[in-house]
Amino acid sequence: xxxxxxxNPQATIxxxxxxxxPLKASDTGLITMYSSDEKLARGTRSIPHPLPPGTVEAQIAxxxxxxxxxxxxxxxxxxxxxxxxxxxxxxTRMDRNQSEVFYWIAPAFWNVGFATEAVKTVxxxxxxxxxxxxxxxxxxxxxxxxxxxxxxxxxxxxxxAFSVARNAVVPTWxxxxxxxx
Numbered sequence: 545x546x547x548x549x550x551x552n553p554q555a556t557i558x559x560x561x562x563x564x565x566p567l568k569a570s571d572t573g574l575i576t577m578y579s580s581d582e583k584l585a586r587g588t589r590s591i592p593h594p595l596p597p598g599t600v601e602a603q604i605a606x607x608x609x610x611x612x613x614x615x616x617x618x619x620x621x622x623x624x625x626x627x628x629x630x631x632x633x634x635x636t637r638m639d640r641n642q643s644e645v646f647y648w649i650a651p652a653f654w655n656v657g658f659a660t661e662a663v664k665t666v667x668x669x670x671x672x673x674x675x676x677x678x679x680x681x682x683x684x685x686x687x688x689x690x691x692x693x694x695x696x697x698x699x700x701x702x703x704x705a706f707s708v709a710r711n712a713v714v715p716t717w718x719x720x721x722x723x724x725x
Contacts, residue, residue: 551598556616559665561624562658564617564633567607571618576600580651585709587685588648593709613637615671619649619662620686627653633662635672643674647691667695667721675723680705680716692719 557564585593607616619630631649681688697719
């Protein structure tokens with residue numbers, strides 16, 4: 545058995561049903577398979593559809609660059625008998641001690657609470673020591689909005705964000721959460 549060395553200084557965070565860990569090269573296949581799904585891509589800002597070759601490899605390389613203001617974790621369910629990658633969650637550093645939360649779950653694992661558990665786990669760990677978190681959900685994705693409200697986020701207002709898969713600006717609901725640092 546070959547073990548992969550991960551040089552990312554990003555912390556591994558334990559959740560109840562999975563571990564949040566830095567991305568590694570061996571995640572490429574599952575992330576590519578999941579993010580090639582048009583339904584998944586259309587629910588995100590940044591995943592293109594169709595997925596160009598090399599996109600996931602570039603994302604993993606960027607995620608392991610210590611100078612990038614974003615931390616990306618894979619939801620690794622192997623310890624609980626689930627897939628090695630269930631989805632991804634990321635935090636992007638903003639100014640004034642704030643961070644923005646992004647996440648996606650593979651369609652095969654929708655509606656079982658993995659997104660809520662991942663967001664709650666990251667918020668509890670607060671690896672950026674953020675005072676405030678922000679997040680958004682496309683208005684045609686009420687399930688994602690429920691994840692945020694279930695995690696304690698408050699509705700801030702309507703906005704818009706560009707979706708690469710849709711090649712369009714899409715209406716969003718924006719949320720905020722004040723933390724106890």
